[in-house]
Amino acid sequence: MILAAGYGKRLRPLTDHTPKPLVSVGGKPLIVHHLEKLAAAGIKDVVINLGHLGCKISEALGNGSSWGTSITYSEEGPDPLETGGGIAKALPSLGQEPFLLVNGDVWTDLELSSLNLKLDAGDLAHLLLVDSPDWREKGDFDLQENRVIESQSPSLLYSGIAIYHPLLLEGAKVERFSIVPRLRQAIAANRVGGTLYRGKWDDVGTPDRLEALQSEYGN
Numbered sequence: 001m002i003l004a005a006g007y008g009k010r011l012r013p014l015t016d017h018t019p020k021p022l023v024s025v026g027g028k029p030l031i032v033h034h035l036e037k038l039a040a041a042g043i044k045d046v047v048i049n050l051g052h053l054g055c056k057i058s059e060a061l062g063n064g065s066s067w068g069t070s071i072t073y074s075e076e077g078p079d080p081l082e083t084g085g086g087i088a089k090a091l092p093s094l095g096q097e098p099f100l101l102v103n104g105d106v107w108t109d110l111e112l113s114s115l116n117l118k119l120d121a122g123d124l125a126h127l128l129l130v131d132s133p134d135w136r137e138k139g140d141f142d143l144q145e146n147r148v149i150e151s152q153s154p155s156l157l158y159s160g161i162a163i164y165h166p167l168l169l170e171g172a173k174v175e176r177f178s179i180v181p182r183l184r185q186a187i188a189a190n191r192v193g194g195t196l197y198r199g200k201w202d203d204v205g206t207p208d209r210l211e212a213l214q215s216e217y218g219n
Contacts (some may be wrong), residue, residue: 001046001047001048001049001087001090001094001099001100001102002021002031002034002035002046002047002048002049002059002099002101002102002103002104003048003049003083003086003087003101003102003103003104003105003160004019004048004049004050004051004104005050005051005054005076005080005081005086006020006051006052006080006094006105007051007052007080008020008023008045008052008105009118010205010206011196012173017053018031018053018056019052019056019057019139020055020069020104020105020204021057021104021105022056022057022060023105023146023204023210024214024219025107025204025210025213025214025218025219026217026218027219028122029060030042030105030106030204031048031057031061031068031104031105032061034067034102034104034112035064035067036062036067036068036155037111037113038069038100038102038112039051039067039068039069039112039208040112040113040115041111041112041113041115041117043069043100043147044068044069044070044071045047045069045070045071045072046070046071046072047071047072047073047074047090047094047099048061048072048073048074048104049067049073049074049075049076049080049081049086049087049089049090050073050074050075050076051076051077051078051079051080051081051086052073052078052080052141054073059180072093074086074089074090076089079118079176080176080177081175081176081177082176082178083178083179083180084169084172084177084178084179084182085172085175085176085177086103086173087101087169087172087179088169088173088174088175089165089174091166093165094160094166096166098118098119098160098163098164098165098167099163099164099166099167100112100115100117100161100163100202101161101162101163101164102160102161103160103161103203105160105203105204106159106160106161106201106202106203106204107200107201107202107203107204107213108159108197108199108200108201108202109160109199109200109201110128110161110199110200110201112161115128115135115161115163115195117163118163119163119165120193121193121194123165123191123193124160124164124165124167124168124186124191125162125164125165125168125183125186125191125192125193126162126163126192126193126194126195127141127148127150127157127158127159127161127192127193127194127195128158128159128160128161128162128194128195128197129141129143129157129158129159129195129196129197130156130157130159130196130197130198130201131155131156131157131196131198132154132156132157133156133202133207135159135206136157137211138153138154139154139155139156140154140156140157140158141154141156141158141187141194142154142155142156143156143194143196145189146188146193146194146195147191147192147193147194148187148193148194149187150184150187150188151184155185156194156196159197159201160203163173168186169182170184176194181218
């Protein structure tokens with residue numbers, strides 16, 4: 001699943017008319033980088049949730065065949081459901097097995113084919129973490145023997161790439177909510193693994209960071 005329903009408010013005014021996943025870096029939209037990498041990893045069936053300017057995303061990507069994928073769209077309307085609600089709404093299309101989740105508005109040189117797409121027994125999630133960048137005051141989590149843990153001064157940032165088990169959303173209603181509280185509960189129960197990635201990654205969160213990426217890799 002690719003999350004693509006958000007507003008991208010920090011990139012305004014650009015995202016007033018262009019959904020953030022369609023912002024271009026390296027000659028192609030962010031979300032197209034993901035589709036190409038998913039296809040290279042052998043993942044052909046892709047679910048994309050749509051919210052803010054979602055029609056522009058579906059118009060640009062179509063059925064996904066241009067990248068060797070088959071896209072199912074999960075429409076959320078003009079008021080996106082956030083991460084938890086968006087995934088909960090898409091669950092009927094995602095099936096019963098663990099699935100790869102990618103935030104459509106991040107940029108990375110990670111090849112998704114390098115990921116182990118299987119969860120450890122009993123786990124509800126596996127997060128790809130990165131070192132907390134200079135522009136972030138505090139990280140999200142830490143790692144201890146490949147287990148995600150909470151700490152007072154976390155040094156690692158959740159990259160927006162993860163493997164989730166549908167059971168993480170067990171009992172969830174299709175409504176606006178963040179997945180973070182459920183994720184923290186799973187972490188507290190030692191049911192979340194993690195991997196640290198030290199390659200290139202950015203959440204393209206500000207015009208300055210977008211400009212820096214485009215200066216390095218092209219528009």
